[in-house]
Amino acid sequence: MSTEALADHVRNGGRLDAAGALELYLDAPTPLLGRLAGEIRRRKHPDGVVTYIIDRNVNYTNICVARCNFCAFYRPVGSAEGYVLGFDDIFRKIDETMALGGGQLLLQGGHNPDLPLEWYEDLFRSVKQRYPAFRLHALSPPEVVNLCRLSRLPVPEIIDRLVDAGLDSIPGGGAEILVDRVRKLLNCYSKATADEWLDVMRHAHRAGLRTTATMMYGTVETPEERLEHMFRLRELQDETGGFTAFIAWSYQPEHTELGGSEATGVEYLRTLATARLVLDNFDNLQASWVTQGGKVGQLSLAYGANDMGSVMIEENVVRAAGASYCMDEMEIVRNIENAGFTARRRNMHYEALGEPIFRGRQVPRTLELAVARGEDDATRPPEIGRYAARSAAEKKARQAGATE
Amino acid sequence: MEDDQRGVESVSALDGLAERVTAGATITEADARLMLASHDLIAIGVMGDAVRRRLHGARTTFVRVFEIHVNAPPAGRPLHVSAGEFRIIGRPASFEAAVKAVGAASAIASGVPVTGFSLIDLQGVASESGQRLDAVCSALRSAGLAAVAEVPVDLAGDAAADAVNAARSAGLAVTRLTVHALPDARAIEPAVRARDLQLATGGFRVFAPLPRTMSVTEPSSGYDDVKQVAMARLLAANIESIQVDWALYGPKLAQVALTTGADDVDNVAAQESGALGTRRSSLEEIRGNIRAAGLEPIERNAVFECGWNGAGGGAPAE
Ligand code: SF4
Numbered sequence: 001m002s003t004e005a006l007a008d009h010v011r012n013g014g015r016l017d018a019a020g021a022l023e024l025y026l027d028a029p030t031p032l033l034g035r036l037a038g039e040i041r042r043r044k045h046p047d048g049v050v051t052y053i054i055d056r057n058v059n060y061t062n063i064c065v066a067r068c069n070f071c072a073f074y075r076p077v078g079s080a081e082g083y084v085l086g087f088d089d090i091f092r093k094i095d096e097t098m099a100l101g102g103g104q105l106l107l108q109g110g111h112n113p114d115l116p117l118e119w120y121e122d123l124f125r126s127v128k129q130r131y132p133a134f135r136l137h138a139l140s141p142p143e144v145v146n147l148c149r150l151s152r153l154p155v156p157e158i159i160d161r162l163v164d165a166g167l168d169s170i171p172g173g174g175a176e177i178l179v180d181r182v183r184k185l186l187n188c189y190s191k192a193t194a195d196e197w198l199d200v201m202r203h204a205h206r207a208g209l210r211t212t213a214t215m216m217y218g219t220v221e222t223p224e225e226r227l228e229h230m231f232r233l234r235e236l237q238d239e240t241g242g243f244t245a246f247i248a249w250s251y252q253p254e255h256t257e258l259g260g261s262e263a264t265g266v267e268y269l270r271t272l273a274t275a276r277l278v279l280d281n282f283d284n285l286q287a288s289w290v291t292q293g294g295k296v297g298q299l300s301l302a303y304g305a306n307d308m309g310s311v312m313i314e315e316n317v318v319r320a321a322g323a324s325y326c327m328d329e330m331e332i333v334r335n336i337e338n339a340g341f342t343a344r345r346r347n348m349h350y351e352a353l354g355e356p357i358f359r360g361r362q363v364p365r366t367l368e369l370a371v372a373r374g375e376d377d378a379t380r381p382p383e384i385g386r387y388a389a390r391s392a393a394e395k396k397a398r399q400a401g402a403t404e
Numbered sequence: 405m406e407d408d409q410r411g412v413e414s415v416s417a418l419d420g421l422a423e424r425v426t427a428g429a430t431i432t433e434a435d436a437r438l439m440l441a442s443h444d445l446i447a448i449g450v451m452g453d454a455v456r457r458r459l460h461g462a463r464t465t466f467v468r469v470f471e472i473h474v475n476a477p478p479a480g481r482p483l484h485v486s487a488g489e490f491r492i493i494g495r496p497a498s499f500e501a502a503v504k505a506v507g508a509a510s511a512i513a514s515g516v517p518v519t520g521f522s523l524i525d526l527q528g529v530a531s532e533s534g535q536r537l538d539a540v541c542s543a544l545r546s547a548g549l550a551a552v553a554e555v556p557v558d559l560a561g562d563a564a565a566d567a568v569n570a571a572r573s574a575g576l577a578v579t580r581l582t583v584h585a586l587p588d589a590r591a592i593e594p595a596v597r598a599r600d601l602q603l604a605t606g607g608f609r610v611f612a613p614l615p616r617t618m619s620v621t622e623p624s625s626g627y628d629d630v631k632q633v634a635m636a637r638l639l640a641a642n643i644e645s646i647q648v649d650w651a652l653y654g655p656k657l658a659q660v661a662l663t664t665g666a667d668d669v670d671n672v673a674a675q676e677s678g679a680l681g682t683r684r685s686s687l688e689e690i691r692g693n694i695r696a697a698g699l700e701p702i703e704r705n706a707v708f709e710c711g712w713n714g715a716g717g718g719a720p721a722e
Contacts, residue, residue, distance in 0.1 A: 030663060031453075034446045261689065264696040265656030266663060295626030296656045302445040302627075331622075338589075338625045340443030365621065 003028050010036050016278055021227050025274045030266060037273035037304030044283055045306045050336045051346035054102035054329060054357065055137070056313040058093055059372050060085045064110025066142065066191040070176070070219055072255040072321035074110045078393030083373060084112065086381025087126055094131055097313060100329070101357030104348055106310065107138035108173055111146040111191065114394040117161065119387050120147070124166035136166055137348050140173035141200035142192040150390075155203045163207060169348050170204045172212035172247065178232045179225045186219055186258070198236050205242025210349055213243050217271060218251040218263035226271065230278040237281045244350050245284035245307060246275055249291040254322030265296045269303045276304030284350050290318050293325050298335040307350070308332050314370040328366040330358050418447045425451045428458070431638045436592040439635045445627055452634025452665025455641065464662055464699040465645070466669035466690050467706065474501060474520070477508035487674035488705030491553050492520030499533035499540060503547050510548025517550040517706035523567055523578065524559045526552065537567055541574030551577035551706060556584040556616070557597040565604040572607065577707060579609040581643070586615040589628035592635065599640040609708055610668055611640050612647040629657055630664050637665030650690065659693045
């Protein structure tokens with residue numbers, strides 16, 4: 001089909017197949033992709049509302065055995081720069097989040113062998129005990145797979161136990177590109193294969209959880225593989241309907257083992273618009289201002305996005321790889337309205353909650369995102385000793401601590 | 405409150421304009437205001453791109469600039485510099501300081517054109533030192549200055565045309581129009597002034613419509629920037645190139661601007677940072693970005709010569 005015929009097909013509500021999607025992705029003029037994506041956004045969100053969430057992006061540990069070569073965030077077991085947040089640290093972050101009008105944490109971290117399933121269960125329970133209405137959007141599929149391996153339990157059981165302890169939804173991180181050739185090259189095949197990632201989401205959806213889906217593009221994958229990723233998500237969404245939103249971000253190369261350069265802004269807008277066309281069964285498409293900056297983040301709204309993501313409050317992973325943008329609620333709302341849309345706060349289910357918080361009361365401006373903890377803070381959380389250490393480094397550290 | 409209905413772009417309002425633009429008509433100030441009030445970003449970008457392509461096709465020029473602060477000129481040529489322009493930035497404290505900075509820059513520029521100063525600052529230097537502007541410009545020309553770096557249209561008063569002519573009569577090139585600040589993102593005045601100054605004097609090669617300074621707490625938005633670039637392309641049709649600053653606006657926004665009206669990139673880094681071995685050089689980065697936007701990168705120098713051979717061991721241009 002010609003580009004124009006494909007465009008008409010999309011305009012008439014037709015579904016793209018892999019060949020058609022590839023042709024549009026590679027050959028359609030960028031404005032055409034934007035217009036088509038805009039039409040679909042309007043069809044799905046005729047009210048002109050663009051949403052955002054006030055939540056905090058917390059990374060409970062940076063210690064990770066997976067060692068993905070695109071990751072600038074992790075530290076190996078035993079590293080002097082490794083950390084685990086204490087429960088009290090996390091409570092304090094929740095207090096700060098609530099002060100800004102937030103009701104949820106996005107909680108993700110490395111695959112730390114010294115944090116067993118019970119640590120997560122105890123953490124979730126104690127959060128829910130202190131803050132019953134607070135939501136936990138936590139543990140991406142590879143983290144769930146890691147817990148399965150540590151505790152030798154199947155995925156559905158891990159999910160049940162986590163939900164029982166207080167898990168509310170699962171973030172779509174760790175998807176990278178859902179093609180095993182790519183995952184092997186990125187050294188993230190062993191943390192979770194494409195099938196394993198999808199399987200966690202399938203079980204989560206069956207257990208009644210809603211989840212997001214992400215894509216990190218711009219490393220070693222081909223355009224065909226980016227589309228394969230989208231098609232695999234579309235298939236699972238056809239099956240379960242459990243995905244709330246899709247989020248694409250570009251690989252951030254600084255301080256990573258893989259190195260290289262970042263995909264450009266125009267490539268981002270084309271990828272975003274193509275995702276809107278392919279993922280016709282996803283309601284929401286999030287703009288990634290954290291990797292693209294506020295300006296191209298806002299332009300995303302003309303290329304199919306209907307959600308500005310989160311104010312984040314804190315960010316550690318992307319910052320480690322070189323990008324350090326910041327948008328507080330006022331800035332997000334200003335950008336949404338400046339583009340001609342109506343700004344609404346939402347929850348993790350993408351349900352609109354209402355007007356911006358700062359219109360109702362005074363909220364301090366945030367011009368820089370917080371980090372997991374202070375640079376010279378090397379304290380060990382007190383509760384960690386309640387759980388059996390697995391790594392040799394941790395066992396040694398505890399022995400040293402005991403004899404001091 | 406915005407004047408458009410929320411989320412419903414004023415497609416119809418821009419339709420007629422788009423037709424006229426495609427047919428090659430120049431736009432009016434009312435059209436320019438209509439563009440800035442609209443939220444139909446894609447239609448606006450398409451119009452900017454149509455005019456840009458009519459003038460330049462896919463050709464996209466860029467210049468690597470080595471900046472020298474007027475108060476701190478380096479004693480020797482720094483390592484790893486490959487530039488098409490040595491540019492003196494900052495306001496000179498006195499006439500003597502300006503001459504000295506030009507001398508120091510020329511000494512290390514190895515034949516690369518030296519530019520410097522805003523025309524407004526030179527007017528200030530002239531009046532403070534009790535000299536005529538053309539005399540100041542002559543002295544700077546003799547010290548090695550090739551061109552005045554910029555004429556900020558929003559700061560230039562009614563006598564701007566006379567000042568431009570005075571600098572040119574002293575042998576300096578005056579080719580670049582800039583905007584110092586844009587307090588209102590919907591202001592069309594800078595583009596109007598750029599167009600009118602060009603009508604009055606001719607000789608300007610580029611107009612950089614995005615402001616050089618902006619608010620930290622309320623920076624301009626991506627929509628604002630794209631609309632200003634496209635509007636400037638359409639309104640200032642008598643100026644050859646619309647320019648965007650790579651360092652100030654960042655590769656992502658600057659690249660988008662190249663697809664919505666701009667065709668020239670200013671201020672690409674001239675000094676490679678040796679420490680970050682894995683990081684691509686600025687030359688690879690700019691070329692990669694231009695190509696990824698479907699455009700053709702061409703390096704130029706300060707006086708718009710393409711295919712220059714980066715003095716001081718720089719890579720040859722394409
Ligand atoms: S991306 Fe996640 S799993 Fe991979 S090394 Fe980084 S922290 Fe570990």
